[in-house]
Amino acid sequence: MKLLKLVPADTNIKFLKLRVPFFAISMLLIVASWTAVMTQGLNYGVDFAGGQEVQLTFEGIDQAPVADLREKVAGLGYGTPVVQEFGAPNIVSIRVPLPEDVESTPGAATEIGNEVIALIDSQYENVRTDGNNTVSGKVAEEFRSSAALALALAMIGVAMYIWIRFEWQFGVGALFALFHDVSLTLGLFAVFQLEFSLQIIAAILAIIGYSLNDTIVVYDRIRENLKKFRKMPLPELLDLSVNETLARTVMTSLTLLVALLPLLLFGPASLFGLVFAITVGLFVGTYSSVYLAAPILIWLGVNSDSFVPQETEADIQERKARGEGQARPASPIE
Amino acid sequence: MLDFPLWKKIMLWGITLTAALMALPSLFNAGGADWPDALPEPTVNLGLDLAGGSHLLLEAEAEEVAAQRLQNMEEAVRQAMRNAEPRIRIGDISTADGRLSFMLSDASDIDRARGILEPMMQGQNLVREWDLEVVDGQRMVLAPTASGTETAVNDAMESATEVVRRRIDELGTREPTIIRQGATRIVVQVPGLDDPEALKELLGQTAQLEFKLVDQNALPTNVQAGIAPPGSQIFPYAEGSDFEGQSIAVRRLGGIRGDRLTGATAGVDPQTNENVVNIQFDVQGGTRFCTLTRQNVNKPFAIILDEEVLSAPNINEPICGGSAQISGSFNADSANNLAISLRSGALPVPLTVIEERTVSAELGADSIQRGLLAMLIGSIAVIVLMIATYGRFGVYATIALVFNVLMLLGIMAFANSTLTLPGIAGFVLTIGAAVDANVLINERIREERKRGRRVIAAVENGYKEASRAIYDANITNFISACLLGFFGSGPIRGFAVVLIIGLFTSVFTALPLTRMWVAGWLRKNRPNDINV
Numbered sequence: 001m002k003l004l005k006l007v008p009a010d011t012n013i014k015f016l017k018l019r020v021p022f023f024a025i026s027m028l029l030i031v032a033s034w035t036a037v038m039t040q041g042l043n044y045g046v047d048f049a050g051g052q053e054v055q056l057t058f059e060g061i062d063q064a065p066v067a068d069l070r071e072k073v074a075g076l077g078y079g080t081p082v083v084q085e086f087g088a089p090n091i092v093s094i095r096v097p098l099p100e101d102v103e104s105t106p107g108a109a110t111e112i113g114n115e116v117i118a119l120i121d122s123q124y125e126n127v128r129t130d131g132n133n134t135v136s137g138k139v140a141e142e143f144r145s146s147a148a149l150a151l152a153l154a155m156i157g158v159a160m161y162i163w164i165r166f167e168w169q170f171g172v173g174a175l176f177a178l179f180h181d182v183s184l185t186l187g188l189f190a191v192f193q194l195e196f197s198l199q200i201i202a203a204i205l206a207i208i209g210y211s212l213n214d215t216i217v218v219y220d221r222i223r224e225n226l227k228k229f230r231k232m233p234l235p236e237l238l239d240l241s242v243n244e245t246l247a248r249t250v251m252t253s254l255t256l257l258v259a260l261l262p263l264l265l266f267g268p269a270s271l272f273g274l275v276f277a278i279t280v281g282l283f284v285g286t287y288s289s290v291y292l293a294a295p296i297l298i299w300l301g302v303n304s305d306s307f308v309p310q311e312t313e314a315d316i317q318e319r320k321a322r323g324e325g326q327a328r329p330a331s332p333i334e
Numbered sequence: 335m336l337d338f339p340l341w342k343k344i345m346l347w348g349i350t351l352t353a354a355l356m357a358l359p360s361l362f363n364a365g366g367a368d369w370p371d372a373l374p375e376p377t378v379n380l381g382l383d384l385a386g387g388s389h390l391l392l393e394a395e396a397e398e399v400a401a402q403r404l405q406n407m408e409e410a411v412r413q414a415m416r417n418a419e420p421r422i423r424i425g426d427i428s429t430a431d432g433r434l435s436f437m438l439s440d441a442s443d444i445d446r447a448r449g450i451l452e453p454m455m456q457g458q459n460l461v462r463e464w465d466l467e468v469v470d471g472q473r474m475v476l477a478p479t480a481s482g483t484e485t486a487v488n489d490a491m492e493s494a495t496e497v498v499r500r501r502i503d504e505l506g507t508r509e510p511t512i513i514r515q516g517a518t519r520i521v522v523q524v525p526g527l528d529d530p531e532a533l534k535e536l537l538g539q540t541a542q543l544e545f546k547l548v549d550q551n552a553l554p555t556n557v558q559a560g561i562a563p564p565g566s567q568i569f570p571y572a573e574g575s576d577f578e579g580q581s582i583a584v585r586r587l588g589g590i591r592g593d594r595l596t597g598a599t600a601g602v603d604p605q606t607n608e609n610v611v612n613i614q615f616d617v618q619g620g621t622r623f624c625t626l627t628r629q630n631v632n633k634p635f636a637i638i639l640d641e642e643v644l645s646a647p648n649i650n651e652p653i654c655g656g657s658a659q660i661s662g663s664f665n666a667d668s669a670n671n672l673a674i675s676l677r678s679g680a681l682p683v684p685l686t687v688i689e690e691r692t693v694s695a696e697l698g699a700d701s702i703q704r705g706l707l708a709m710l711i712g713s714i715a716v717i718v719l720m721i722a723t724y725g726r727f728g729v730y731a732t733i734a735l736v737f738n739v740l741m742l743l744g745i746m747a748f749a750n751s752t753l754t755l756p757g758i759a760g761f762v763l764t765i766g767a768a769v770d771a772n773v774l775i776n777e778r779i780r781e782e783r784k785r786g787r788r789v790i791a792a793v794e795n796g797y798k799e800a801s802r803a804i805y806d807a808n809i810t811n812f813i814s815a816c817l818l819g820f821f822g823s824g825p826i827r828g829f830a831v832v833l834i835i836g837l838f839t840s841v842f843t844a845l846p847l848t849r850m851w852v853a854g855w856l857r858k859n860r861p862n863d864i865n866v
Contacts, residue, residue, distance in 0.1 A: 003722070003723060003724065003725050003865060003866075004722040004723045005723075006723065009780075009784065055697075057697070109687075109690070110530070110531065110534070110690065128694065128696060128697075129694060130693065130694050130696070130697040131691065131692055131693045131694065131697065132690075132692045133690060133691040133692065134687065134689060134690040134691075135689050135690075136687075136688040136689060138393075138688055139391065139688045139689045146821050147821065149821070150817050150818065150820070150821035150822075153817050154813065154814040154817045154818075157813045157814070157817065158810040158813050158814060161809060161810055161813060162806075162810070165806055198822065198825075198826055199756060199825075199826070201821075201822075201826075202756055202818055202822060202826045202829050202830075205814050205815070205817060205818045206763060206814070206815075206818070206829075206833065208814045209810065209811035209813075209814040209815060209833075210763075210767060210811070212807065212810045212811070212814075213767070213770060213807040213810075213811065216803055216806045216807045216810065217774065217803045217807065220802055220803040220806060221803075224799075244781070245777075247777050247780075248773050248774055248777040251719075251723065251773045251777070252767070252769070252770040252773050252774075254719065255716050255719055255720070255766050255767075255769050255770070255773070256763070256766035256767060256770075257766075258712060258715035258716055258719060258766070259712035259713070259715065259716050259762050259763070259765050259766030260712070260762060260763075260766060261712070261715075262707075262708040262709075262711035262712045262715070263705075263708040263709075263712060263759065263762050265708075266704055266707055266708050266711065267704050267705060267707075267708040267758075267759075268700065268701035268704045268705055268755060268758070270383075270697075270701065270755060271701075271705070271755060271756065271758070271759050274756060274759055275759055275762075278759075278763065
């Protein structure tokens, strides 16, 4: 049986040749992302903005009348409503800001939601109410601060771990790659004004975990090669490490992608944001482990002195068998 | 590599099968079949976003608890000073800045006063609840200690949670979950409840019922301006009552709290045809109510609920049967609600709803169906990819993946955790990432073979070298998943739970389990070449 090989056995792609332009592009993207976040802002969902949110499914039609709904709900006099598609063209979420005095009167907020539902029920047929949610300003504020805190802690926590397990340069590299991934995901949500909710924070935390997977696999190989080939110039060594792990990187990203795609295409509408963010993070994360996490080691000046070479039992036997005194790089000689 | 002692095999299979078996009841139920009653049935709970229902987050004002406590202390101090032999006269009482301070009329009483008050400063279990200070030899200042306030808030929340539970049980809803969260919050989850309106009305009442004598000496103009005579306080009439918009002055002391009730039922007064609530006092409450009404015949007394006056009827005759009737523009529903609230006791502190989420059951069912479909397609795609790429080793990875999903579900069922909508995404992520460990191992074995290692050495090295990266990667994943669990609530926490358990089952099924299978096959067949 002939097995599928996605990546040829001996790739020797010169990844790091282009490290400067790629790095520049990444920096630009990070700046652009933050600019978008600052200027356009994130389109906060009810979790972070607070207010009353009603979710409706228009059954039997393909496209919910978004503009029309916006106008009608605005007529209720609760300020400008936010009406948007919610994971599918015929599902909408409608959010209205809550008046100041509502939060202290029990039931008043839901009443507003019910008003919106009643209005729409009277105007359209076959509308299914999926949810009616209140988030008070206080809770929304807590969500915002705890979300920011969780992201910061997660990034710092994993960077610390990598620092302990590897070297400080690796920790900085991983942290920067993570910062890049998180920034680009946020930027994308800002540019396209996709709804930014608690689910997206969950997705970003998952991205932090999985993007690091790649980074760690590459770093692990770099560490190993640093011990093995003490004389090899660093850029060459990094290229070698990335090439050696390329097959695995491609394969794992692919299995994750084929698992996520059905969820994106056929999955529940309310999970769309979360799955979409993770899918974006998958691409961005794979790129950053190769093009950011690795080259940073060159600029931060990693050397092999701290990694005491430890030959495995198998290595020693192999060397004896070959009758060599010193291990040699197995990279192709150009 | 090839030596797998029997005990190790038994242990690995034991863990795998036990965990996987626990997933069966959940699978049975999901498939619509009935799990036999005779067998134990650990099942995964469905979160509200999948089952449909209402989630409320209630918050108590901690300041309210502190204020209430200060008021009680004031009462207690007055009482203690009055009951001292001879009586200690005090004046200029103030409760500003959350502290109680008062002057002694006679400075020589200071030591006696201290002796009486000192025991009151100490709570139970040796926590000092108040600090007592004497200023200028004649003024005493009582300040609550931080730990005292904390204890009080905690006690209030404990009993508030209990009251909330009792009230919800009275509504007869299905399996509500009521949990305290943090210092001052209560989470209420009621599956299958599409309209939480009634529930919220019920929880919105603190149901502090008080009977207080009306202060008939108060000037009406002053009362409406909100100026209370000494020893009295002013309460507004409740919405919908006969004198809505007006206020009334009542005597601070000598009233009765409604916390001495043994029963409350909604009914209709046969004479007036009004909706009323009939209450029954316990023995002590009944006696006090009897005394109060006997001493004040032909005077009005106010029935006050949650600091609003329902009505202020005249006392026509002493009421000594231990029961009384409350009227005040109720309809059948509100009378019933009040009866429930009174029966289940007063909330020691008012609660407000600060977050509420309601999901329809249809949406939940829809989500489960779509989620399962996506999971199935995703799994099949991953399996095809793995077998096409790694052949026999891909088959091992696939079997490991099936066990992985079963174990994950089984452990969740055993731990009685809740599956939420994001949790389904967690399952899919776990399926996508679980094979990563096998990919790492298989790629290593490929490399080792390329370098010319013998089969067994290549496999052994592949496992060993890959383990390092696998553990490192999973530990960092674990760190971020834990933070997700700490920070998130409800659905998000469900996502974190799946990810965390999934990390463990993935590593377990990918490393020792496949290794055992591979070792068995190598030992049996001793292949000279492997196709990885």
